[in-house]
Amino acid sequence: MIKKIYLIGNPNVGKSVVFSRLTGVQVISSNYPGTTVEIAKGYLTLADQKVEVVDLPGTYSLDPTSAAEEVAVSLLKELPREEIAVINIIDSTNLERNLLLTIQLIEEGYPVVVCMNMCDDAGHRGVHINFTKLEELLKVPVISTCALTGMGIKLLTERIKEAVSAPKPKITHQQRWLEIGKIIEQVQRLEHRHHTFREIMEDASVRPVTGLMMAGAIIYAAFKFVRFVGEGIIAHITDPVFINIYQPLLEKLSSYWQEKGFWFHLLIGDLIDGKIDFKQSLGVLTTAPYIEFGMVLPYVVSFYFILSLLEDIGYLPRLAVLLDNLLHRLGLHGYAVIPVLLGFGCNVPGIMATRVLESKRERFIASTIISIGVPCVPLQAMIFGLLGKFGGFYVGGVYLVLFSLVIILGIIMNRTLTGYSPEFLLEIPPYRFPPLLMLWKKLYFRIKGFLVEAMPVVLLGVCFINILLYFKLFDFVTAIFAPVVQGLFGLPKEAVVALAIGFLRKDVAVGMLMPLGLSANQLFIGATLLAISFPCVASFVVLGKELGWKGLIKSTSVMIGISLIVGTMLNFFILR
Amino acid sequence: MKKISLVQIKPEEKVNILEILGGSNLESKLLSMGVYKGKQITKLSHIGLRGPVVIKSGRSILALGHGVAEKIIVERE
Numbered sequence: 001m002i003k004k005i006y007l008i009g010n011p012n013v014g015k016s017v018v019f020s021r022l023t024g025v026q027v028i029s030s031n032y033p034g035t036t037v038e039i040a041k042g043y044l045t046l047a048d049q050k051v052e053v054v055d056l057p058g059t060y061s062l063d064p065t066s067a068a069e070e071v072a073v074s075l076l077k078e079l080p081r082e083e084i085a086v087i088n089i090i091d092s093t094n095l096e097r098n099l100l101l102t103i104q105l106i107e108e109g110y111p112v113v114v115c116m117n118m119c120d121d122a123g124h125r126g127v128h129i130n131f132t133k134l135e136e137l138l139k140v141p142v143i144s145t146c147a148l149t150g151m152g153i154k155l156l157t158e159r160i161k162e163a164v165s166a167p168k169p170k171i172t173h174q175q176r177w178l179e180i181g182k183i184i185e186q187v188q189r190l191e192h193r194h195h196t197f198r199e200i201m202e203d204a205s206v207r208p209v210t211g212l213m214m215a216g217a218i219i220y221a222a223f224k225f226v227r228f229v230g231e232g233i234i235a236h237i238t239d240p241v242f243i244n245i246y247q248p249l250l251e252k253l254s255s256y257w258q259e260k261g262f263w264f265h266l267l268i269g270d271l272i273d274g275k276i277d278f279k280q281s282l283g284v285l286t287t288a289p290y291i292e293f294g295m296v297l298p299y300v301v302s303f304y305f306i307l308s309l310l311e312d313i314g315y316l317p318r319l320a321v322l323l324d325n326l327l328h329r330l331g332l333h334g335y336a337v338i339p340v341l342l343g344f345g346c347n348v349p350g351i352m353a354t355r356v357l358e359s360k361r362e363r364f365i366a367s368t369i370i371s372i373g374v375p376c377v378p379l380q381a382m383i384f385g386l387l388g389k390f391g392g393f394y395v396g397g398v399y400l401v402l403f404s405l406v407i408i409l410g411i412i413m414n415r416t417l418t419g420y421s422p423e424f425l426l427e428i429p430p431y432r433f434p435p436l437l438m439l440w441k442k443l444y445f446r447i448k449g450f451l452v453e454a455m456p457v458v459l460l461g462v463c464f465i466n467i468l469l470y471f472k473l474f475d476f477v478t479a480i481f482a483p484v485v486q487g488l489f490g491l492p493k494e495a496v497v498a499l500a501i502g503f504l505r506k507d508v509a510v511g512m513l514m515p516l517g518l519s520a521n522q523l524f525i526g527a528t529l530l531a532i533s534f535p536c537v538a539s540f541v542v543l544g545k546e547l548g549w550k551g552l553i554k555s556t557s558v559m560i561g562i563s564l565i566v567g568t569m570l571n572f573f574i575l576r
Numbered sequence: 577m578k579k580i581s582l583v584q585i586k587p588e589e590k591v592n593i594l595e596i597l598g599g600s601n602l603e604s605k606l607l608s609m610g611v612y613k614g615k616q617i618t619k620l621s622h623i624g625l626r627g628p629v630v631i632k633s634g635r636s637i638l639a640l641g642h643g644v645a646e647k648i649i650v651e652r653e
Contacts, residue, residue, distance in 0.1 A: 063604060065608070208621065334641075425638070425644055426638070
């Protein structure tokens with residue numbers, strides 16, 4: 001009786017895509033090793049019985065060499081062999097490397113079904129595999145699938161029950177590779193062909209000169225695209241909807257309001273020149289939805305589109321190779337670009353992705369750098385929206401300050417922290433071009449995630465701020481911190497509220513700076529400080545989970561110290 | 577036959593692995609990825625200033641940090 005089904009395989013063979021196909025549970029999949037840092041679980045109905053399916057992190061063998069691999073291997077041992085089935089997912093374009101794990105699984109007596117995934121891609125690359133022969137040699141069911149399109153998945157579920165335990169005497173890895181060599185000779189035929197354009201691009205992107213040129217062009221194009229599409233959505237979709245449809249509705253509503261008391265203040269906020277101003281009114285029905293939908297969401301859409309595209313094509317590991325050098329100086333290695341880039345979307349998944357890094361020290365450095373120097377999309381969107389009108393100089397300035405901070409801080413942490421940073425060792429996937437539908441699904445999944453997480457916090461946050469402001473409860477906090485904010489940072493004392501709100505949500509916090517009538521320089525300082533200082537509450541919680549409370553305190557004190565220093569320095573250099 | 581480390585050879589050179597220095601942890605990790613004594617590999621590129629080395633082993637492309645690449649001793653055909 002099968003109680004649990006485990007999906008196991010080398011990193012980046014499409015386990016998560018197979019998992020989604022089997023269970024209908026949507027999980028993020030990308031074209032780089034280590035996308036799955038959390039164990040995903042779902043259910044599959046097998047012969048009228050619900051069976052749990054577990055998606056394990058990728059592993060090259062059953063002798064774990066990293067934390068993620070250890071998790072995978074220990075989970076396999078939870079239940080007796082008779083009660084589980086193991087689906088071993090293989091990248092058909094690279095059968096040889098994948099077979100080591102297969103052979104080991106069979107030796108250990110796990111009931112194995114082999115799922116030869118990405119078989120369409122193998123065909124394109126001139127790799128031909130004789131599946132019947134492979135099944136004969138391995139003596140376990142072998143099914144060819146293409147999880148992206150769903151081909152073969154049905155057959156896979158039908159044949160799971162054929163998996164049986166048949167342990168074999170254990171041999172060494174060296175002997176296994178010899179055995180694999182013999183198998184490959186009998187089942188795989190490689191078509192000789194000239195380098196395709198795709199292969200030429202794959203090679204060029206990891207060579208020093210061409211690689212750096214490509215990286216520069218891709219990053220520049222990505223940045224331009226995010227701004228172009230984000231601004232396009234605002235100018236042509238969200239702003240017209242807000243101004244032409246939503247505002248007249250609200251104006252009508254507010255004109256019925258005779259007495260402009262507490263509820264008016266809470267829902268509509270302040271009228272600016274007798275009218276609702278989405279950027280300044282600060283009401284639950286006015287500024288809150290405008291910040292989320294009219295200023296932030298357009299950039300969330302464009303950013304995640306580009307990120308998902310680069311992820312699925314498989315460009316990011318190549319960027320990791322090129323940046324390994326620089327990141328070494330910061331005590332990290334190339335692969336840290338993945339958590340950092342995810343952090344640009346939202347710090348929470350970024351900090352969680354630091355699990356792909358091996359040592360505690362690396363994870364501390366990467367998480368601290370992400371919380372200090374990597375502004376999330378909502379914050380960036382607000383910075384574009386607010387500072388953009390004063391010219392690209394100010395927007396660029398914020399990035400310049402953050403970038404220099406990351407470098408300086410990284411160098412200092414690398415010199416002072418004890419512990420080790422292991423060497424870079426990474427498999428570079430081939431370029432793949434997933435169907436657009438998959439890209440849309442992933443984008444939809446991420447945008448939905450953003451809205452579900454952000455909306456309640458934003459609405460409740462603005463509600464909360466308005467109540468505190470109405471009853472003048474902020475005055476106390478303002479009075480305490482006014483000397484710091486006024487004296488050191490050169491901002492008006494009302495900015496204390498905005499900086500405090502930064503703990504709740506960064507986008508709302510920048511929004512709070514809008515009605516203060518700050519000069520361009522003051523806005524620049526305020527926005528930079530919001531980026532550096534305390535992370536928002538969600539990242540704070542994740543930071544605590546990943547680093548432990550000691551790490552959290554250490555990381556937080558670095559943040560507070562840095563914000564004080566940077567705020568003061570900017571004030572003295574720019575304002576005075 | 578000359579022993580030489582992976583960082584010293586030029587890109588596009590095909591070599592055989594003679595030895596992997598630097599402890600059993602690294603060796604077993606590389607072994608499970610299909611890089612082991614006697615295996616033929618091709619160096620693809622090398623990012624300067626102590627950057628990583630990219631190799632092709634079988635059908636896999638692997639990026640090795642400079643420190644790892646230094647520990648892989650190879651011989652030219």
